[in-house]
Amino acid sequence: MTTTNKELVEGLRVQAQHVREAILRMVYAANSGHCGGSLSAADIVTALYFHIMRIDPQHPSWEDRDRFILSKGHACPVLYSALALRGYFPQEELGTLRAMDSRLQGHPDMRKTPGLDATTGSLGQGLSLGVGMALGAKLGGKAYRVYVLMGDGETNEGQIWEAAACAVKYRLDNLVAIVDKNGLQNDGPTDAIMPMGSLAEKWRAFGWDVVEIDGHDMAQIVGALDEAKERSHGKPTAIIAKTVKGKGVSYMENVVEWHSGAPTDMELDIALAEIWKGR
Amino acid sequence: MATKKATRDAYGEALVELGKVNPDIVVLDADLSQSTKTVGFARAFPERFVQIGIAEQDLIGTAAGLAAAGKIPFASSFAVFATGRAYDQIRNSVAYGRLNVKIAATHAGVTVGEDGGSHQMLEDISLMRALPGMTVIVPADGVEAKAAVKAATEYEGPVYLRLGRGGWPVIFEEDHRFEIGKAALLKDGDAATIIACGVMVSQALEATKLLEAEGIDVRLLDMATIKPLDVDACLKAAEETGAIVTAEEHNIIGGLGSAVAEVLVEKCPVPMERVGVKDTFGQSGTPDELLEHYGLTAKDIVAAVKRVMARKA
Ligand SMILES: Cc1ncc(C[n+]2csc(CCOP(=O)(O)OP(=O)(O)O)c2C)c(N)n1
Numbered sequence: 187m188t189t190t191n192k193e194l195v196e197g198l199r200v201q202a203q204h205v206r207e208a209i210l211r212m213v214y215a216a217n218s219g220h221c222g223g224s225l226s227a228a229d230i231v232t233a234l235y236f237h238i239m240r241i242d243p244q245h246p247s248w249e250d251r252d253r254f255i256l257s258k259g260h261a262c263p264v265l266y267s268a269l270a271l272r273g274y275f276p277q278e279e280l281g282t283l284r285a286m287d288s289r290l291q292g293h294p295d296m297r298k299t300p301g302l303d304a305t306t307g308s309l310g311q312g313l314s315l316g317v318g319m320a321l322g323a324k325l326g327g328k329a330y331r332v333y334v335l336m337g338d339g340e341t342n343e344g345q346i347w348e349a350a351a352c353a354v355k356y357r358l359d360n361l362v363a364i365v366d367k368n369g370l371q372n373d374g375p376t377d378a379i380m381p382m383g384s385l386a387e388k389w390r391a392f393g394w395d396v397v398e399i400d401g402h403d404m405a406q407i408v409g410a411l412d413e414a415k416e417r418s419h420g421k422p423t424a425i426i427a428k429t430v431k432g433k434g435v436s437y438m439e440n441v442v443e444w445h446s447g448a449p450t451d452m453e454l455d456i457a458l459a460e461i462w463k464g465r
Numbered sequence: 466m467a468t469k470k471a472t473r474d475a476y477g478e479a480l481v482e483l484g485k486v487n488p489d490i491v492v493l494d495a496d497l498s499q500s501t502k503t504v505g506f507a508r509a510f511p512e513r514f515v516q517i518g519i520a521e522q523d524l525i526g527t528a529a530g531l532a533a534a535g536k537i538p539f540a541s542s543f544a545v546f547a548t549g550r551a552y553d554q555i556r557n558s559v560a561y562g563r564l565n566v567k568i569a570a571t572h573a574g575v576t577v578g579e580d581g582g583s584h585q586m587l588e589d590i591s592l593m594r595a596l597p598g599m600t601v602i603v604p605a606d607g608v609e610a611k612a613a614v615k616a617a618t619e620y621e622g623p624v625y626l627r628l629g630r631g632g633w634p635v636i637f638e639e640d641h642r643f644e645i646g647k648a649a650l651l652k653d654g655d656a657a658t659i660i661a662c663g664v665m666v667s668q669a670l671e672a673t674k675l676l677e678a679e680g681i682d683v684r685l686l687d688m689a690t691i692k693p694l695d696v697d698a699c700l701k702a703a704e705e706t707g708a709i710v711t712a713e714e715h716n717i718i719g720g721l722g723s724a725v726a727e728v729l730v731e732k733c734p735v736p737m738e739r740v741g742v743k744d745t746f747g748q749s750g751t752p753d754e755l756l757e758h759y760g761l762t763a764k765d766i767v768a769a770v771k772r773v774m775a776r777k778a
Binding site for chain 1: 494496497498499500504516517518519520522523545546549550579580581582583584748749750751754755758
């Protein structure tokens with residue numbers, strides 16, 4: 187389940203720190219945005235965009251590309267970072283996040299940002315979009331795969347479970363749902379706001395193949411995503427990734443107030459130093 | 466300069482005050498209590514606060530159940546989710562049964578700012594107004610918002626309260642008497658009438674001053690209740706001033722402008738102009754940039770007044 191390709195894993199780890207740096211600089215420049223949930227997803231999104239997904243930044247609308255849906259749309263800084271670093275648009279553009287007329291809207295807008303596969307921001311809708319795209323691939327005889335990233339708070343929404351049932355009914359083994367289980371949502375800890383019990387058992391009960399991983403262990407992330415790729419026996423895969431909200435920046439880690447908000451000059455300096463510490 | 470206050474802050478304060486005297490008030494939120502300002506009530510009366518999580522359909526359905534059990538539930542989220550996500554729950558579980566649910570939604574309109582189009586609700590007045598028996602209130606400032614929360618508590622039946630994110634100028638004195646279904650006359654005049662709601666009332670006030678400087682004396686009505694509309698005030702304005710401009714931070718389809726036009730066209734057709742968002746979605750930007758971009762400033766109201774006056778017979 188974990189990959190043993192050390193070179194690959196090390197390269198992705200460094201790439202994920204570049205993604206983290208871009209997230210922090212972008213939110214700092216915009217003076218608003220969502221750091222916590224972007225940083226918790228940084229390793230997963232890096233693995234997808236720099237190793238797992240079949241994509242071509244020169245041809246963002248290539249029909250056969252793999253799709254990624256950021257269902258927790260508020261975490262778009264992580265996606266914009268990955269897209270820019272992967273070459274979909276110039277990195278300087280990251281500084282326009284949330285500004286008037288920017289292609290980088292406060293929440294993902296597929297009509298504005300090159301490489302963005304779905305418009306999101308209203309939580310709980312992404313998995314249905316993913317089911318539709320995966321079903322579309324099956325109907326069109328296409329081999330592309332669909333990845334949907336959700337928040338654990340987001341799984342409060344009933345629509346996710348409606349889609350979960352549907353994905354099993356249509357045997358969508360080209361669909362991977364990833365839950366960024368950082369344990370916090372907007373108002374507090376997920377266990378206090380709305381306890382969901384065991385997410386792994388829930389997805390399993392719906393009929394999904396379930397893998398539980400450490401969402402910051404690159405070898406486990408790559409291993410789980412690679413394994414999901416090879417699987418084709420008529421079941422969708424759910425990856426429950428245990429993560430830390432604000433991962434990489436000590437004063438943001440596990441702090442609910444860092445769900446949204448921008449770092450000050452000093453906070454940015456500390457954050458960047460921490461991210462590159464020891465590398 | 467006038468002091469500023471967000472209508473959502475006034476809502477949060479009103480809930481705490483009313484919660485002290487009315488034990489039937491129950492407040493529900495969908496993981497946005499810091500933003501909708503229900504957090505104050507949650508701290509003061511934890512046993513009467515229901516945290517539903519990120520589940521707006523469940524939020525409204527549960528509020529309907531509480532109302533059926535004799536409580537006075539206030540259900541809060543952002544306007545886009547409270548009305549859009551849960552529309553069918555509002556229609557079938559709340560309005561159809563005429564249950565006593567108060568939906569208090571914050572972050573309406575483009576003044577949400579940087580979060581962008583997904584979060585800038587511009588169709589909620591339209592959606593709520595189309596529901597039989599729904600009362601729709603869009604307060605102009607913090608004072609009116611507080612008074613509206615009190616009025617909604619005393620009124621029996623479903624109410625939609627539309628609140629904003631940003632700090633808006635305080636217009637009314639503390640003793641302002643708000644009555645559901647009654648417009649407030651903010652300025653008299655005979656050249657034309659501006660009928661506004663929400664944040665556009667302060668833009669309209671500004672517009673009346675700009676017009677006054679040019680010797681144009683307009684009437685200004687704060688139409689905080691969009692349903693039931695103050696039909697008498699609309700007709701009186703049409704008859705006495707002969708031209709109407711509406712102003713709202715909402716799509717021009719289905720909101721205040723449409724409500725006023727429906728009355729005028731049947732009972733007293735006069736030239737009319739609607740200031741509002743021209744049937745498009747919002748985008749990221751600062752609130753001021755967006756008001757400017759979508760034509761929602763005092764200047765835009767002044768231009769509309771001049772256009773409508775030119776059309777007077
Ligand atoms: C339908 C909907 N309801 C509410 C919100 C407001 N909101 C944005 S983020 C958030 C908390 C999300 O928590 P989680 O899914 O756990 O994301 P993460 O902690 O990873 O950022 C809320 C309530 C929203 N965007 N959409």
